[in-house]
Amino acid sequence: MIALLMAATLSAAGFIVVYAIDRIGSQTQLLGLALALCLVFLAAALTIVGQRLVVTEDNEEDYPPPGHPEAQQDLVQIVEESGSRITRKRLLTAAGGTAATALGAAIVTPALSLGPWLDTSSLKHSPWRRGLRLIGSDGLPLFADHVAVGTFYTAFPEHANRDDLASSVVVVRLPTADLRLPAERRAWAPQGILAYSKICTHAGCAIALYRKPTFAPEQPRPALVCPCHYSTFDPARGGKVLFGPAGRPLPQLPLTIGNDGIVRAAGDFSGPVGPSWSSVRRGRAT
Numbered sequence: 486m487i488a489l490l491m492a493a494t495l496s497a498a499g500f501i502v503v504y505a506i507d508r509i510g511s512q513t514q515l516l517g518l519a520l521a522l523c524l525v526f527l528a529a530a531l532t533i534v535g536q537r538l539v540v541t542e543d544n545e546e547d548y549p550p551p552g553h554p555e556a557q558q559d560l561v562q563i564v565e566e567s568g569s570r571i572t573r574k575r576l577l578t579a580a581g582g583t584a585a586t587a588l589g590a591a592i593v594t595p596a597l598s599l600g601p602w603l604d605t606s607s608l609k610h611s612p613w614r615r616g617l618r619l620i621g622s623d624g625l626p627l628f629a630d631h632v633a634v635g636t637f638y639t640a641f642p643e644h645a646n647r648d649d650l651a652s653s654v655v656v657v658r659l660p661t662a663d664l665r666l667p668a669e670r671r672a673w674a675p676q677g678i679l680a681y682s683k684i685c686t687h688a689g690c691a692i693a694l695y696r697k698p699t700f701a702p703e704q705p706r707p708a709l710v711c712p713c714h715y716s717t718f719d720p721a722r723g724g725k726v727l728f729g730p731a732g733r734p735l736p737q738l739p740l741t742i743g744n745d746g747i748v749r750a751a752g753d754f755s756g757p758v759g760p761s762w763s764s765v766r767r768g769r770a771t
């Protein structure tokens with residue numbers, strides 16, 4: 486039974502180790518295997534406890550009076566002295582407690598993925614700076630003349646790490662007469678070209694859908710849509726949430742068009758990029 490409890494402890498520890506190694510292959514399957522093994526070993530140990538150690542019969546007759554009182558005294562002394570040593574019961578209790586603690590630690594470990602609790606500054610980092618050219622997913626600069634109405638583009642800042650959470654933006658073009666941007670952002674969409682963070686403000690999926698009706702009357706309006714839970718954002722109104730669980734607009738990137746005709750950033754995003762966390766609440770960060 487102690488071996489089973491130790492195996493459960495090792496399985497739970499394995500879960501924590503696999504969780505900590507971020508880039509391990511088949512991580513999800515290994516996590517499931519480790520947790521399943523831990524629970525199986527624990528179940529087996531508890532089954533043995535139930536069958537062998539739990540008293541299931543009542544003794545209906547009193548014990549006879551001791552025939553050798555001095556022998557009984559010796560027995561009492563042995564039992565008392567054994568309390569100061571490692572007994573089987575203590576070993577079992579320690580092994581059971583260790584296994585339960587390891588399982589508890591494995592269960593709460595995924596909570597670490599809720600995000601950094603003390604230093605959240607890395608979540609606010611953005612590679613976008615004024616003057617940076619937008620580079621398309623084909624690796625070429627994005628020319629304003631090539632951005633067509635009704636199409637959806639993905640772009641990145643030049644020379645930046647594309648894996649950075651705040652790197653990717655979606656670029657769309659709308660007729661300038663349709664724009665309803667906040668007053669302070671009127672200059673952010675030259676020739677009707679708009680850029681928004683590609684990371685959904687609900688739970689961080691990539692905005693991968695563009696709703697662009699092609700029939701008359703053109704209702705509903707063009708919208709950026711997240712495929713995970715269908716949060717829908719209005720590019721004409723500064724990324725405002727039209728539908729879905731997202732609690733705040735998509736951060737907008739101000740744009741400008743250089744003399745060479747290439748679309749460039751005119752500054753940083755209008756707000757924090759990525760899913761909402763404790764310090765970014767509805768209405769406080771747009």
Ligand code: FES
Nearest residue numbers: 685687688711714
């Ligand atoms: S992650 Fe986009 S709607 Fe949930």
